[in-house]
Every structure is written in structure tokens, then in C-alpha cells.
Amino acid sequence: MRPIEYQCTVTSFRWLTPTVFETTFEPQKPLEFKAGQFVSIVIPGAGPGGRDLRRAYSIASPPETRPVELCIKIVEDGPGTNYLAKLRPGDTFRAFAPYGDFVYKPKPGKNVCFIATGTGIAPFRSMVLSEHFSAHLPAQTLCLLGVRKEDELLYLDAFDSVAGVKFVPTITQPSPEWTGFKGRVTDYLRSLGADFNWVGTDYYLCGNGAMITEIKTLLAEKGVQKDSIHQEIYYR
């Protein structure tokens, strides 16, 4: 599927957390994509000399459902996120899609571990809700989402509803009431120790570059081969 240009109409806007919003849209012509791929949105006139910019956003909904859903963390003074945060139902924007090779590649006999920070959970939501994933369920799926505070957690219901997926939120600065794991996704993964099937698992990492580097260092220590690790870096 080669990326082509789409005119998109916003169908809904809502805040999912204090800093992350969800925008849904309908493309004006059929948009085919694989779970885990992203759209490249045109940010009009926001570049040097009034040129357009492009920003990438993973699709958070599965290929089989419409409207298409995005979840976007607002970045202070960021041209892309501030443009998108102003769009409301009926507004239109331009995008090119689909892009990316960060898709679920089933491997017989292997478990799967999805690891995200923040909005890096978007492609994993698309994957686990997709028909492709249901048709090629791993024996075990672990999904880790790391955020700073409880109110930054995203899409908890989506993962609860998928049979066989163990979803673990990890929080670095939780409130005193938090009874879940305190620390980073890396800390949680390390805590699994020798009981975890390190080499029998395929890893999908998405979010900030520092987390991805740390996890890859840990996986190398555990003897995990590079071809078992897939990554999508949102920013460094």
C-alpha cells in the first residue's frame, strides 16, 4: 500500500487525559492500513517561510473500524499538536497514509510483549483490537504502559477486553493510593527475572527514544536476539 493523500473530516474531539486528546476522523476515500501504521498530517504554514510541516501519528483504532482514531499528547508550543488540538467536528485536514512497518508479525510459538510510554500505546491498541491479531493470537501477550501519574493512563478498557492480554500500567510518580507497579516499564520488565521467557518472546517498543534504548540494553543482557525486537521511536 503506497501512501496517498487524503482529505479528512474530524468527527469527534475529546480529552482522554489532562494532556492527551483523541481526534477521530473520516477520510474522504477508503483508507486501507495495517494495525500499527501511522498517518502523516500536514500542518499548514507552520514551517520556515510559511511552508507546510508534516507530523506523524500512529492510528490507535483497528483497520476494520471507522472513524479512524488518533491519540495525541499536547506539546507546549508544538506546531503540530497545537494545530490538531484546535480542530473540531466538521473541520478538515490533509494527511498522507499509510506509513510504517511497525506491525504485528506473528511468529509461531513465540509470546509477545508490547511496551509503550504515553501515547506510544496507540499502535498497540490498534494491533490488539485488529482481526489480524485475533487470527494469530500469541500464547501469551504482555502489554506494559509507562506514565508518570495515574491520570495519564490511556485506553485501560481496550486492553482489558482482549482475552489473553495481560495489561500492566507502571507509574513513576504515583499517588499514595496507587496499588499497582511503581517505577518505569524497564523496572517492571527487569523485575520479571528468570521466570520470564525472555528469548521466547517478541518485543514491540513504542514511545520515547530513551525508554527504547534502555529496554534494548536490558534485552541484550537477557540474550534476546535483535530480530525479536521491533521499535517505533516517537521522539528522542
Ligand SMILES: Cc1cc2nc3c(=O)[nH]c(=O)nc-3n(C[C@H](O)[C@H](O)[C@H](O)COP(=O)(O)OP(=O)(O)OC[C@H]3O[C@@H](n4cnc5c(N)ncnc54)[C@H](O)[C@@H]3O)c2cc1C
Ligand atoms: C512514527 C511516529 C508516530 C507518532 N505517533 C504519535 C502519536 O500517536 N501520538 C503522539 O502524541 N505523538 C506521536 N508522534 C510524535 C509526533 O509526530 C510529534 O513529534 C509530536 O506530536 C510533537 O509535534 P509538535 O509539532 O507539536 O511539536 P515539535 O515542535 O515537533 O516537538 C517539540 C518537542 O516535543 C517533544 N515531543 C514530541 N512528541 C512528544 C510526546 N508524545 N511526548 C512528550 N514530548 C514529545 C520532542 O522532544 C520534540 O523535540 C509520533 C512520531 C512518530 C515518528
